[in-house]
Amino acid sequence: MLKYAGIQNPYSVGEYSVEKNAKVIQRYRYIHESLITIAAGQLPAREDWDLKVALGKHLYEDAEATDKLRKRLSHLRTSSQFVNRDPDPSLSLLMDELIQANNDLELAIGIYDVIKPALIQTYKKHIAETQQIVDQPTIRILRSILLDLEEQVEWGQGMITVIQQANIYPEGSDEFKEKLQSFLIAAGGIDGFQKKSSSLPHRWRSQKAYELPFKSVRDPRNMGPTTWSRTGVPNPPENQIQAELLDKMRVRQEEMTAAELIAGVMFSQKNMPWEFYYDLARHLWDEVRHALFGQAALEAEGIEWMSQPQYTSDYDINAHKLPGAQYTWLSIGIEEGAMARTGKRAEYEFCRDEAKHPLMTQFQDYDWADEVVHANFGRKWAPDLIGENIEFVREVAKKELDYFWDKVNAAGSNN
Ligand SMILES: [Fe+2]
Ligand SMILES: [Fe+2]
Known part of the structure; x- marks a missing residue:
């Protein structure tokens, strides 16, 4: 189609008013921005070299995503005060708990098996359901973020398999995954549209704030000792x-x-x-x-x-x-x-x-x-x-x- 510069479905009314769009993009922004802090806090504590490397790359890509979403928010009648606020205490709890991952497997599952797959699903839905002409700038941004997210999740799924097969953490990570999923549901999902319960979840591990390690960690199984x-x-x-x-x-x-x-x-x-x-x-x-x-x-x-x-x-x-x-x-x-x-x-x-x-x-x-x-x-x-x-x-x-x-x-x- 040559009309509308190839934009499809021009006559449909979209799901998102300006206000509703700003509200969900603010949640997307908050999640990417929190993932930067989480990767930064966890990087010195993680063991596997390839995981450290990927945390560095994905942190940078989350920063690029955050920057684009911040800019988009400024086009949607929001104040800078609004953009710098945490949008939802339940979403904050989810992020507070994710940074409490105790080992490489838990962190990889939290990021690449819970949060990022949920982001992919939500962004695809947003792209499909928004008015294609009015919200083209958002569509373009989400598409570019999706390219990174899909690569990240594919890498992360491979990493999870490798860690699981090596059987380094026999105690497993099921409880951590279940907890994160329950916190995500309690927050109404990524976009907050799912029905929330009035019984707010309680803090789990995040009763104690996450602390950086005093010494950086190297994989004790495959790497030499640390030295100054x-x-x-x-x-x-x-x-x-x-x-x-x-x-x-x-x-x-x-x-x-x-x-x-x-x-x-x-x-x-x-x-x-x-x-x-x-x-x-x-x-x-x-x-x-x-x-x-x-x-x-x-x-x-x-x-x-x-x-x-x-x-x-x-x-x-x-x-x-x-x-x-x-x-x-x-x-x-x-x-x-x-x-x-x-x-x-x-x-x-x-x-x-x-x-x-x-x-x-x-x-x-x-x-x-x-x-x-x-x-x-x-x-x-x-x-x-x-x-x-x-x-x-x-x-x-x-x-x-x-x-x-x-x-x-x-x-x-x-x-
Ligand atoms: Fe440098
Ligand atoms: Fe350098």
Whole structure:
């Protein structure tokens, strides 16, 4: 059909008035935004490497979804005050309980077997039942979110099967799943349209607030122990340049610890503007991607990295600090510092001109581009978090770096 730019079914009255649409999109927004906090809070505590990686990717995709939904809400006669409110205490309870997942299996089931499949179902219904002309902007947004959700759920179902087959958690996760499902029903489903009962559900595990781990966790079954000093690759080559190249790959792979530090900041720093969490979601996923740069480069060389000791200093040494001090250490201390001629540019040029390694050259090229973005995030947000100007923040960063290297050097000399 060429009429209506191909929009189908133009004469039907849709299910959603502006007010009703704003109300449900506000719930969608709240769920995606909560999933960011939940993934951030859980990431340092989860064991399976592939699950950590996926939490980083999906957190970023949830942030993109949230950003689009927030923008759409602003077109539906809503105030920013409305958009920043939690829409429904029963929905809040569902999210409070999801973050209480005790292990990889529970978290994977909660996200990929309960919440996200329900989102898919609801968005398909919304797309089908809304007036196709008036609500085309929402349809377009939901379709793009569905692309991510369907990929995420397919990945998550595979992950759940793997964890179940490994029989790591013989006690199972049935009770957790049933509880979440009952909380979702009590909230009237994702869109709140199902009939609610007047007997509100009671808190279960969420009577106690979720706490971040003091030390980041690595899979005890498949990964080496955590360490505060870098161990490089096993049996490094004699050739200086080759040895330096492999060390670089390993340093990239160990950037998961930077992602975990950002996760901790995102989880514990409350009440910042949305743009802060949006920027840090990108920052976090970039650091996970950098870890994947290293993983891919090492695996392409046939180097076994997983059973090696795993460097976790960024998270572990900074975990007890205020979120502002943590973010200042990373974004100003480390990342702005890496903008020097001897920093990210030199790493890239080494891989291109000395090691002549095409894959690592490409990785370092993009790593450098990402770090430019991160240093800008630092200059944008660290002053806000510390409550002082950038010169003061740089002084803080120097002290935090000294503290950090003292701890790392002490750990190194104990080996
Ligand atoms: Fe990085
Ligand atoms: Fe970075």
